[in-house]
Amino acid sequence: MLARIKEFLGMEAKPKEEASQQEVEKVAEEEKTKPRIGYIHLSGCTGDAMSLTENYDILAPLLTEMVDIVYGQTLADVWWDDENPMPEMDLALVEGSVCLQDEHSMKELLEVREKAGLVVAFGSCAATGCFTRYSRGGQQANPRHESFVPIADVVKVDLAMPGCPPSPEIIAKTVVAVINGDMDYLQPMMDLVGYTEACGCDLQLKVVNQALCIGCGTCAMSCPTRAVTMTNGRPEVNSDRCVKCGVCYIQCPRSWWPADRINQDLGL
Template identity: 35%
Template sequence: MFFSKEDFIFEDDLKVKVGFFHFSSCSGCQVSFLDMFEDAVEILDTVELVYSNMLTKRETIPRMHVAFAEGTLCIEDKRHLSLARELAEKANIIVTVGACASFGGIRRLSVGSQPPQPSHQSFIPLTEVEILKGKIKYAIPGCPPNPSLLYNFMLALLEVNEDFLQPFEFMASSKDASGYDVVKEVINKGLCVGCGTCVTACPARALGFNYTYGKPTFNPLFCVHCGSCLAACPQSFKPYPQPVY
């Protein structure tokens, strides 16, 4: 379900209030978010950044229209649970940013497919946090996402461009956005055209290319479940228009 224009209405304030929130991650997604601000100057008259641990000095979380959130939630961390409850209460829409928040990312895995340490088993993606499921509308893939993608997503959100936003809504309900999906949903179904876009999108080099058969190859040992390949593939979201990378 898409958001409505009512989600952007607070009293008489004409600006769309957005915030960026950090859970357990490397902060690379927030850095990408900050890197888009040179382009975002054009929309500053319609958008107000009301919260960011890097850019604002607020100690309390205000009400907002859109909350962008990065990282996994640790169910043993009281601060994480408190932040999740506040976002569920004070944000009209939540957008998960990056692999960790959207799919679990590297928090789901360990090098060499070894079982995770006990201390790591309590980290879960935000899309699987029960109190947030009613608010999370979209998930942006990537490790980290490209700043240009974040900017284009912001424009689509402001313009209510449903064609552009459709794939991100699909991502919010995806359980295993990875090279497995490319193999299962694209290659095995005969949809792959051998363009190699998924290979160039992969930040972990889990995808290669077999020039003999003209198809990508997949090494699950390197996959970090970031969703970049699935999002970049021109065949994975047919018949929906593709996000611009």
């Protein structure tokens, strides 16, 4: 499964002739083992982890039978310090943005990129910065901590799953897609890696200004903070409420259009 993902993402882009028999066997061996997952908690509120655990019905078999959680403070109680090196991971879910002034966070993120095959920006803080974008420092516990950025600003990210938090369903659907190697389903999440500067004002800039808005109201429905209302059939964003999660623009039917998947899901 992971071999397929890596191949698709061009992470094992070795030319065919170089792939020795030994390497093929290694990949085959890897296929049999459960994927090793890490959960890295940077500057976020743990809401994304909470949303993950809301998949009660699939969580137990997922955690015990399908994957190995090898790293994480909340899900596995494994910490990284000088005596305990960070383990190798097939996939790392990173929650939270990264604070440029926080040496520990920076070090951990860079180490994760080294140790993980795939890095997922999990939740809007990691993907777009979300409400940590408003930070201006000058507060305890460390007044110097003021610059929080999406993790893609610092390391290469393979998948982005925004949301404040991402819904339990999208997490479950993504996990299933990863296990099935369903790249078509994951494609939008790969594309969203580049969407790091999100704001409710994207509705105005990228939809209304571009003559694309049809006033369906999907943006206003999906806003987690009720920052978006509809006035005369157009979204109106209360910037005091907007947390810059990007969900309104991501759910807009005029931002990207997954037609094939929808037809498939509906049996059409």
